Amino acid sequence: xxxxxxxxxEPAILRRTLKALRGAGARxxxxxxxxxxxxxxxxxxxxxxxxxxxxxxxxAALETGMAFARKDQFVDILVHFDADGQHFPSDIANxxxxxxxxxxxxxxxxxxxxxxxxxxxPPMRRLILQLGRxxxxxxxxxxxxxxxxxxxxxxxxxxxxxxxxxNRMAYATELLWQVHKHELRWHExxxxxxxxxxxxxxxxxSWNAFTIVGDIFLRIIYR
Amino acid sequence: MEPIQLLLIIAQxxxxxxxxxxxxxxxxxxxxxxxLLLFGxxxxxxxxxxTVIANYLGVERGADLLLYATVICFCGALVAIYGKFRKLDExxxxxIRELALLRQILERNEDA
Numbered sequence: 001x002x003x004x005x006x007x008x009x010e011p012a013i014l015r016r017t018l019k020a021l022r023g024a025g026a027r028x029x030x031x032x033x034x035x036x037x038x039x040x041x042x043x044x045x046x047x048x049x050x051x052x053x054x055x056x057x058x059x060a061a062l063e064t065g066m067a068f069a070r071k072d073q074f075v076d077i078l079v080h081f082d083a084d085g086q087h088f089p090s091d092i093a094n095x096x097x098x099x100x101x102x103x104x105x106x107x108x109x110x111x112x113x114x115x116x117x118x119x120x121x122p123p124m125r126r127l128i129l130q131l132g133r134x135x136x137x138x139x140x141x142x143x144x145x146x147x148x149x150x151x152x153x154x155x156x157x158x159x160x161x162x163x164x165x166x167n168r169m170a171y172a173t174e175l176l177w178q179v180h181k182h183e184l185r186w187h188e189x190x191x192x193x194x195x196x197x198x199x200x201x202x203x204x205x206s207w208n209a210f211t212i213v214g215d216i217f218l219r220i221i222y223r
Numbered sequence: 224m225e226p227i228q229l230l231l232i233i234a235q236x237x238x239x240x241x242x243x244x245x246x247x248x249x250x251x252x253x254x255x256x257x258x259l260l261l262f263g264x265x266x267x268x269x270x271x272x273x274t275v276i277a278n279y280l281g282v283e284r285g286a287d288l289l290l291y292a293t294v295i296c297f298c299g300a301l302v303a304i305y306g307k308f309r310k311l312d313e314x315x316x317x318x319i320r321e322l323a324l325l326r327q328i329l330e331r332n333e334d335a
Contacts, residue, residue: 050323064320
C-alpha cells in the first residue's frame, strides 16, 4: 500500500502522481490533510481516501495512513510517497528489494548516494539537508546519508511499532528515534528527486529547519 | 490599611478560590495555595516583612525578591500550560484521526 499525504496540492499534479502510482500495482491510500478545497479523487477498491477535517501536518497524515494500514491485515508493506511529483514511482522497486530479501524493516530513499542525484538538489537545500543529517545523527544515533526525504518503505513489523506523535515535519526525526528505540533494521537505497518550481514552492523552506529543531527539543522536554 | 492593600488581598483570595474550585479541592493544592496566599497577604499587608525574608536569602530588598519569585512562577506556569496545550493538541489529533477512519468506513458502507 502506498500512502500519499496531500495538502492543497495542485489537482493536475496530484492526478499525474496518482496515475503514475497506479502503474506500481499497489493500493493507494490518499490522506487529504484538510485541503481547501477538499481533494477529489476517484475512489475505487485500489484507491482509498481518508480526510482530516482540519490541517494537521504531514507527520499526522502519515500516522493516519499507518493507523489505517495497521487495521488491514492484508497490508504487509507500506510506502510513503510525496504527492508533489518529486519522486519517481520507478524507485519504489528499489525501496522494496531489501524488505523482500528480509534485510531491513524500513528502507529510506537517499538523494546523496549517487553523484547525479546529489547534483539535482539545489546547493542551499543540500547544505541544509547535510546539517539535518548531522542533527539526526546527534539526537537519534542513526547515521544516514540523507535527512527528511518523504520516500520510504516499511514492513508490518516497522509500521506496527512506529507511532508518530510529531504532526509536522519533525516527524522524520521522530521516526528515526523510533527506528533506534524499536531496534528496527534500516537500509538506504539511492533514489532520484526532481526539483520543479512547483515542488520547491510547495516544499519546506530552509527556515523550516529551525522549526524542526525547535519541535524536536520540545519533544525531548515534553516526551 | 490602604484601599489598594484591601483590593489586592481580595483579588488574591478570589483567585485562590477560583483555582481551588477548578482543581476540586485536592489536599496538596489546598495546602500549596494556603501557604502561597498566606505569604501573598502578608506581603501586601506588611510589605516590610518581605525585606526580612529577602535579607535572609541574600537579597537586599523585599520588592526584588517578589519580582524574582513572580518571574519564576510565571515561567513555571508557562511551562505547565504549554505541557497541557501539547497534551490537548495530541488528543485533538487523535480525534481528527478517528474521525477520518470512521468517515472512510461510513463512505465505504454507503457505496456498498
